[in-house]
Amino acid sequence: MGGRTIDVVDAITGERAGTWATTHRRNVRRASQELLAAVALPRDLRIPRRRTRPTGETVPISFFDVYRYLYLDQNSIDNSVVGHNDQNLNVKRIAVFELLYGLSNPRVMELAAQRGRYAQEADKARTAARNVADFLRANAELDPAALDRLRREAEERRAAAESRLTALRTSARPAGADAGLAQQVSQLRARLTELESERQALRRDVEKDRSVLAQLELDEQAAKREAAARDTLTGLEFMQCPRCLQSITEREVAHGNCILCCQPQPENAAQSTALVNQIRDQRKETQALFEEDTTDLERITQEADNLRDRLARALELSEQRTRIPADPLLDDIADASRAAAEATALLDIVVAAQARWASHRQLTTEADEADRIADNIAKEEARLRLQLEQNTTRLADLSQVFNEILASLRDPWYREAHVDSKTYLPVVDGEEFDLLSVGGARKTLVNLAYHLANLSMSISERENVLMPTLLIVDSPRKNVGEGTLDRTVVEAIYRRLHTLQDASGDRFQIIIADNELPQTARSWVRSHIQLDYDHPFVPGVVHPGEDVETLGDQSTVDLE
Secondary structure, three states: OOOOEEEEEOOOOOOEEEEEEOOOOOOOEEHHHHHHHHOOOOOOEEEEOOOOOOOOOEEEEOHHHHHOOOEEOOOOOOOOOOOOOOHHHHHHHHHHHHHHOOOOOHHHHHHHHHHHHHHHHHHHHHHHHHHHHHHHHHOOOOOHHHHHHHHHHHHHHHHHHHHHHHHHHHHOOOOHHHHHHHHHHHHHHHHHHHHHHHHHHHHHHHHHHHHHHHHHHHHHHHHHHHHHHHHHHOOOOOOEOOOOOOEOOOOOOOOOEOOOOOOEOOOOOOHHHHHHHHHHHHHHHHHHHHHHHHHHHHHHHHHHHHHHHHHHHHHHHHHHHHOOOOOHHHHHHHHHHHHHHHHHHHHHHHHHHHHHHHHHHHHHHHHHHHHHHHHHHHHHHHHHHHHHHHHHHHHHHHHHHHHHHHHHOOOOOOOOEEEOOOOOOEEEOOEEHHHOOOHHHHHHHHHHHHHHHHHHHHHHOOOOOOOOOEEEEEOOOOOOOOOHHHHHHHHHHHHHHHHHHHHHOOOOEEEEEOOOOOHHHOOOOOOOOOOOOOOOOOOOOOOOOOOOOOHHHOOOOOOO
C-alpha cells in the first residue's frame, strides 16, 4: 500500500511477469497504460477537455477512468454515476463509455482533438486580425483601397519632383568657387526638407502612441476591477438579493448561469487575469514604441536645428560673395527637393500602413486556412462516426437490461427506466438521476442496477464491449432501512446477483462490502470474508476491544 511500483504475477502460472510503476518512472512500464492495453484501449489517449466547441486543450484518459465504471463506492453510490456530477470527470466518463461500447474509437477522438486545436487556432488568428483592424481604425488609419490610391499619387508626385529636380540641376552651372557653395546650399535645403517631413510623421506617431497608452491604461484598470470583483465574490452563495433583500433561492436559474443576474458565467475563471496580462503586455510594447519614437523625434529636431544654422551661414556667405541675394535657380531646386522629400515621406507612411494591413490579411488567411482544415477533419470524423452507428444497438440493449434489473430490485416507485442515448446516464420514470429522491435508497438501487447492467453487457458482448467483467460495490444497502420492505429489497439485490452467477458462471467477479450478508446468500457466495476483532482488515493489527476509549476522547491506545 502506497508503493510506487508493483510486482505483477501471472495468476495461472504463478510466474512473475515484471514490475509496473504506479507513477511516472523512467524505463518502467506504467500500470495504467498496461491495464488500458489489457482491455484493448490505447496506452496514450487524450481527448478534448470540452465536448461542445472543443479547443486545443486536451485531457488524458487513464485506466482510473475505466475503473470508475468498475467501482461503486459508498460515498458516491447515491449521488454520482461514474463521476457525472464532476465537470472534469464527466467529459472523460462519456468518452470512456463510447470507447467501451464501440460508439467511438481512438481515431475519432484523435480527430476531435485535432479539430479542436485547429478551431482554436482559427479563433485566435481571427481575434488577432480583428484587434489589428480595430487598432488601425481607432488610429484613423485609411482603409487598404484608399492607401493604394494614396500610394499611386505619392509615387507620381515623387517621380515628377525628381524629374524637375534633375532638369534644374542640369541647367544650373554655377562657376568658380560659388559652384560648390551653391551646391552646398541646395543640399542643405533638401536635407532640411526631408527632416521636416520625417519630424511631422514622428509627431503624428508620438501622438498616436500617447493616445493608445492612455486607452490601454483605462482598459487595464477596468479589467483589474472586473478581476477583483470576480475574485471577491467567487465562492459566495447569495440567498438574498443584495439590493432589495428579497429571497432568490426559489428562482429557476439555468445551469451555468449566475444566480444573481441569470447571465451565462464565463467558463474559465482565469480569463480576467489573462486579459489583464494581455493588456499589460500591449502597454509595454506601446510604451517601448512611444519611447523609441520620442527619442527619434528629439534626434531629428536637433539635427534640423543644426542644419538651419549651417544653411543660414551658407546663405550669408553666398550673399557676401555676390553682393546679391541667392540665385533664384537655387530656390527652384530647393522647392523641387522639398516636393520630392515630402512625396518620399508620404510614401514611407503609406507603405508602413500597408504593411500593417498586410499583417491583418495574413492573420485572416491563417484563420481561413485553419477553418478549412478543421472542416475537413470534421468531415472525416463524421464519416467514421457514421460507420460506428451500427453499434448504437448496444445502447438499446443496455437500456433493456437496465430496465429489467431495476424491475427485479423491487424499487417501489419504479415504472420505466432506460439509459439516455446522449448522456449515457440512467433515467427512471422520466427523471434524471440527480432528480431522484435519496429516500428509500432509490438512488442507490438505480446506480447499482446501472452498474450491474454494464457488467451484464460486458459478459454477454465480450467480443464487442471492452469493459472488464469486474464490479466492486461498497455498499449496496446504503440508505436502505431495517423494515420488512427494506429487507425485501436487500434480498432482491442478492437474488439478482445469484441469477447473474447462474447464467454466467465464473466469467465475472463481483466484490461486495456489506455489513450483513443475507442468510439466503451464504450458500452460493463463492468467498465470504468476515472481518471482526479476531480477523481484522489489516492482518497483524490487533483491535484493543469494544470498551477502549477512542482517540477522539483524547486518549491513547496500545496496539501491541
